[in-house]
Amino acid sequence: MADKFSTSKDAEAIAIEALVFVASDPELLPRFLALTGxxxxxIREAAREPGFLAGVLQFILAHEPTLMQFSESSGIPPANIGAALRRLPLGDDNHQSSI
Structure with missing residues (x-):
């Protein structure tokens, strides 16, 4: 069985799910907006920028209670969220960008 983050498209889907999770939470959204500026x-326009979705997963991963809430709500194990981050543009130091 393939992992949910086996492709960059799968990783992108996880990050979009994480963005919806953050956007729908009245405590997380203001914190996310403050941290990102x-x-x-x-948000919709920013989501098209390389690295934005990686930033969403970095936000989730940076706070263990948030990570655990997202993991529980999405059914995605925390380790898979970290793996998805590494599949996204600017989510890994070794990622090659087209910029």
Whole structure:
């Protein structure tokens, strides 16, 4: 059985699920916006930028209670969330960008 993060598209889907999780939480969203400096109205546009989705997973992974809440709500084991991060643009030091 393939892992849910076996491709960059799968990793992207996990990151989008994480973004929805953050955006729907009245405590997490303001913290995410403050840390990133992004306006709530600009999230959709920012999500198209290389590295944004990796940043969402980094935000989730940086706070263990948030990681555990997301893991429980999504059914994705915490280790898989970290692995998904490494599959995304700018989610790993070794990632090659097209910039």
């Amino acid at each position: 992004i306006e709530a109205s600009a």
